[in-house]
Amino acid sequence: xxxxxxxxxxxxxxxxxxxxxxxxxxxxxxxxxxxxxxxxxxxxxxxxxxxxxxxxxxxxxxxxxxxxxxxxxxxxxxxxxxxxxxxxxxxxxxxxxxxxxxxxxxxxxxxxxxxxxxxxxxxxxxxxxxxxxxxxxxxxxxxxxxxxxxxxxxxxxxxxxxxxxxxxxxxxxxxxxxxxxxxxxxxxxxxxxxxxxxxxxxxxxxxxxxxxxxxxxxxxxxxxxxxxxxxxxxxxxxxxxxxxxxxxxxxxxxxxxxxxxxxxxxxxxxxxxxxxxxxxxxxxxxxxxxxxxxxxxxxxxxxxxxxxxxxxxxxxxxxxxxxxxxxxxxxxxxxxxxxxxxxxxxxxxxxxxxxxxxxxxxxxxxxxxxxxxxxxxxxxxxxxxxxxxxxxxxxxxxxxxxxxxxxxxxxxxxxxxxxxxxxxxxxxxxxxxxxxxxxxxxxx
RNA sequence: GGAGAGGUGGCUGAGUGGCUUAAAGCGACGGUUUGCUAAACCGUUGUACGGGCUAAAACCUGUACCGGGGGUUCGAAUCCCCCCCUCUCCGCCA
Numbered sequence: 001x002x003x004x005x006x007x008x009x010x011x012x013x014x015x016x017x018x019x020x021x022x023x024x025x026x027x028x029x030x031x032x033x034x035x036x037x038x039x040x041x042x043x044x045x046x047x048x049x050x051x052x053x054x055x056x057x058x059x060x061x062x063x064x065x066x067x068x069x070x071x072x073x074x075x076x077x078x079x080x081x082x083x084x085x086x087x088x089x090x091x092x093x094x095x096x097x098x099x100x101x102x103x104x105x106x107x108x109x110x111x112x113x114x115x116x117x118x119x120x121x122x123x124x125x126x127x128x129x130x131x132x133x134x135x136x137x138x139x140x141x142x143x144x145x146x147x148x149x150x151x152x153x154x155x156x157x158x159x160x161x162x163x164x165x166x167x168x169x170x171x172x173x174x175x176x177x178x179x180x181x182x183x184x185x186x187x188x189x190x191x192x193x194x195x196x197x198x199x200x201x202x203x204x205x206x207x208x209x210x211x212x213x214x215x216x217x218x219x220x221x222x223x224x225x226x227x228x229x230x231x232x233x234x235x236x237x238x239x240x241x242x243x244x245x246x247x248x249x250x251x252x253x254x255x256x257x258x259x260x261x262x263x264x265x266x267x268x269x270x271x272x273x274x275x276x277x278x279x280x281x282x283x284x285x286x287x288x289x290x291x292x293x294x295x296x297x298x299x300x301x302x303x304x305x306x307x308x309x310x311x312x313x314x315x316x317x318x319x320x321x322x323x324x325x326x327x328x329x330x331x332x333x334x335x336x337x338x339x340x341x342x343x344x345x346x347x348x349x350x351x352x353x354x355x356x357x358x359x360x361x362x363x364x365x366x367x368x369x370x371x372x373x374x375x376x377x378x379x380x381x382x383x384x385x386x387x388x389x390x391x392x393x394x395x396x397x398x399x400x401x402x403x404x405x406x407x408x409x410x411x412x413x414x415x416x417x418x419x420x421x422x423x424x425x426x427x428x429x430x431x432x433x434x435x436x437x438x439x440x441x442x443x444x
Numbered sequence: 445g446g447a448g449a450g451g452u453g454g455c456u457g458a459g460u461g462g463c464u465u466a467a468a469g470c471g472a473c474g475g476u477u478u479g480c481u482a483a484a485c486c487g488u489u490g491u492a493c494g495g496g497c498u499a500a501a502a503c504c505u506g507u508a509c510c511g512g513g514g515g516u517u518c519g520a521a522u523c524c525c526c527c528c529c530u531c532u533c534c535g536c537c538a
Contacts, residue, residue, distance in 0.1 A: 041494055045507040052507090055519050059462035086518095093518040260491090393491085 001380045002121050003395075004034060010124070017124045020131050020342035025120040033114045040107045044100065051096045054089055061086040119228055123377045125342050126351040132341030138354070139341070144325065145334030147358045152420040156361035157411045158290045160418055161187055164440050167291070178288075179280060179295045183407060186440045190413070190426065191298070191406045193433030195273050198300040198327050198404035205323055207271040207302055212251035214274045215242050220254040223382035225348035225374070232281040248274035249400045252303040254382055260393060261386040267306040267316065271403060273298060291407045292359075292366065300403035305396050307386065308376060313397045314351075317373045320401040321353055324369045327404050330429040333412050334358040336365055348377040355402075360415040368409055371401035 007014050008031065018025045061082055130139050161167025166187025172180035183191050203209050218236075221227040221243050226234065235244040245251065252270045261268070276299050287293035302323060304316045321337065328335050340352040351373045356365035379385070379396040388394055417425045424440045431438060 038494070041507080045494065048508085049506055051518080056462075058518060090518055097518065 001118055001377060002123065003376075003380065004118065007031075007121060008034070013124050014121060017122045017342075020125065021122045021345065021347060022133065022343050023120065023122045023347050025122060026117065027121070030114070030117040030121065033110060033117060037107070037110050037114050040103055040110060044103050044107065047096050047100050047103070051093060051100070054093055054096075058086060058089050058093070061089065116228075119222070119381075120347075122347040123350050123375055125345065125349070126373075128339070129345065129351055130339065130341040131343075133343040134341075135344045137341030137343055139339045141337040141339050141353070143334070143336040144329070145332070145358070147334050148360070148416050150360070154360055154415060154418060155422070156290065157414045160414045160422075160424060161291075161410070163422060163442060164424060165443050166190070166414075166440065169290070176295070179293065181291050181294060181407070186434075186437070187407075187410070189434055189437075190430060190440075191410065193430045194331070194404055194406045194409060194413075195298055195300055196433050197330065197429055199271070199273060201327050201330065202271040202300060202302055202323060202403050205326075207269040207323075210252065210255075210270055210272045212248060212255070212272050212274065214245045214248070214251065214277075215240075216245055216251055216254070217242055220250050220257070220382075221245075223257055224250045224253050224378050225346075225381065226250065229347070233279050235277050235279060244277040245274065246278045247276050247299060248272040248301040249303055252301065253305070253378055253384075253398050253400065256305065256384050256396075257382040259384065261305075261384075261396070263307065263386050263388045266386055266396070267304055267312075269302070269304050271300060271302045273300045276405075290361070290411065292362075292411060294407075297405055297407060299405040301400060302403050303398065303400045305379070305384065305398050307388070308394045308397055310375075313373055313375070313399060316399050317351065317353075317371065320399060321355070321371045324355055324371065324401055324403055328355070328357065328368075331409070331413065331427050332429075333409075333416065335368070346372075348372075348374050350375040350377070357409065357412045358416070359412050361411065366408075366411070368405060368412075369402040371399070373397075373399045 002014070007027075011027070011031070015027055018027060130137055132138070155163070158167065158169065162169070164187070165185050166183065168182040168184055172182045175182070199209060215237065218227060218241050221230070221234065226246070227243075230246075234246060237243065251274075252272055255270065256268070275296055277296050278294075280293055280295065283293060302320050304320060306312055306316055325335075325337075335355050335357045338354045338356060340349075340354055345352040349372045353371045354367050355369035355371070357368040358364075359366040375397055376395040378398045384396045384398070385393050386396055413427065414424050417427065419425060419439075422442050426434060426438055426440065
C-alpha cells in the first residue's frame with residue numbers, strides 16, 4: 001500500500017505502475033473518493049467541535065452546583081430562564097446530531113470504498129526493473145555452474161524417486177488427491193537434511209530462527225499483500241477467519257504488526273522453516289508431472305525488516321540473494337538469476353529476482369527461489385513502523401527470499417546426481433545430515 | 445467444551461453519564477543544583493487524520509482513539525448488544 005499523499009503527489013508514476021504491472025486499479029475513482037473523504041471529515045470535525053463546546057455548556061446549565069450555574073443565579077437568572085436557555089441549546093445540538101448522523105452514514109461507505117481501492121494500488125517498480133508483459137520479459141542477470149551432460153539416458157525425478165523407494169505419488173494422491181505425494185526413507189531423510197542445512201546456513205549468517213503459526217488471521221494475509229486477490233490460492237478456514245499460509249514470509253513479516261520499533265533495533269532478520277500450502281487454483285493441467293507443483297511443501301524463508309532507505313533496502317536484497325546462492329552452491333546445483341519484469345512481479349513489489357535451478361527433466365531452468373523487495377508496501381498495510389533518530393515515526397521496508405524449498409529442489413538434486421546404475425549420489429554438504437550416507441542405492 | 449474474572453497511555457493503576465482537555469505513581473527525556481555519581485526540585489511525555497503557517501520542519505489549531513464493532517443519549521472509558529483476546533478453575537487431550 002502506498003501513502004495517499006504520495007499517490008496524490010505522484011499521479012503519473014502510479015498510473016504508469018498500474019499500466020506496466022497490468023493490475024486492475026481505478027486511480028481516478030480513488031482520487032475522487034479521497035476528495036469526498038476529506039470533505040466529509042472536515043465537516044464532521046467542524047460539527048463535532050461545535051457540539052463539544054455547546055455540550056460542555058449544557059453540562060453547566062444542568063448542574064446547579066457548577067460555578068457557572070451559581071454565577072448565573074447570582075446574576076439574577078431564574079431557574080426557568082436557565083431551563084429555557086438549556087432548551088435552546090438542546091435544539092441546536094439535536095440539529096447537529098442529525099447532520100452528524102448523515103455524515104457518518106455516508107462516510108462509512110466512502111471510507112470502505114477508499115480502503116478497498118487503496119489495497120489495489122500497486123507499488124511503483126524500481127528504475128532498474130525491465131518493462132514487460134509477462135515472464136518473457138524477465139532478464140537473465142547471471143549463470144552459475146554448468147548443466148550436466150549425461151553419457152547415459154537419464155531418468156527423471158519421478159522414476160528415480162519411485163525406483164529408489166524415496167517417493168510415492170500414488171499413495172499421496174490416495175491420501176489427499178492430486179498434487180500430493182509421500183516422501184519415504186532416504187527421500188524423506190534428504191528432504192530434512194536440506195532444510196537443516198539451509199537453517200544452519202541462514203542462522204550462521206545472522207538470521208534469528210523462529211517457529212511461527214502457519215494458520216494465521218486474515219489480517220496477516222492482507223498485511224503481506226496476499227489478500228485481496230490471492231484468496232483462491234490459499235486454503236482458507238472460513239469459520240475461523242484464518243488461512244493456511246503459502247509461505248512463512250507471512251507470519252515473519254507480520255511478526256511486528258502494529259508495532260513501533262526503535263531504529264536501533266533495525267534491521268530485523270528472521271528465518272523460519274514451515275510447511276507451505278497452496279491450492280494452485282487456475283494452474284489446472286500445468287506442471288502436473290512429479291513434485292514440481294504440489295499442494296504442500298516445506299520451505300526455509302528469510303525476511304528482513306529495515307529502515308525506510310532505498311539504498312539500504314537494495315543492499316539487503318543482494319544479501320538475501322547471496323544467502324540463497326550460498327545454499328545452492330553448497331548443494332553444487334547450477335542455477336541462474338533472473339531480474340523479473342513489471343508484468344511478472346506482482347502488485348506489491350518494487351524489485352524482484354527469481355533464482356532458477358537447472359532441471360534436466362524440464363530441459364531448462366525451473367524457479368526455485370523468489371527474492372522480493374517491497375519498499376513500504378507490506379509495512380504500511382501491517383502498520384509496521386519505527387522511530388528514527390529524530391524521533392520521527394516512519395514506515396519500515398520489508399524484503400524476503402527463499403532459502404530453500406523442498407521437495408521441489410529434490411528434482412535437480414536427484415536428477416543431476418544420478419548414476420548410470422540408477423543410484424543417486426548424495427552431495428557432500430548433505431552427508432553430515434544423513435548419517436554420513438554417500439549414495440542412495442536401488443533396493444533389491 | 446463448561447463456569448467465573450478481566451482488557452484504561454511505555455508500565456502500574458484510579459475513574460458507575462457532564463467542572464476529566466483520563467487522576468496519581470513508576471519509567472523515559474530535558475533543565476536547575478552538584479568535584480563526580482546519586483538524591484532533591486522544576487518541566488515535558490501517545491497515535492492517526494484534517495486545517496493554518498512554512499522552502500521544509502518546528503510550531504499553532506480541530507477531530508478521533510480507554511480490546512474491536514454496533515446501539516441508547518444533547519453528551520459514553522462509564523449504560524445496553526455482538527465479537528475478539530487474556531487469566532483462573534473444571535473436563536478432554538498430543
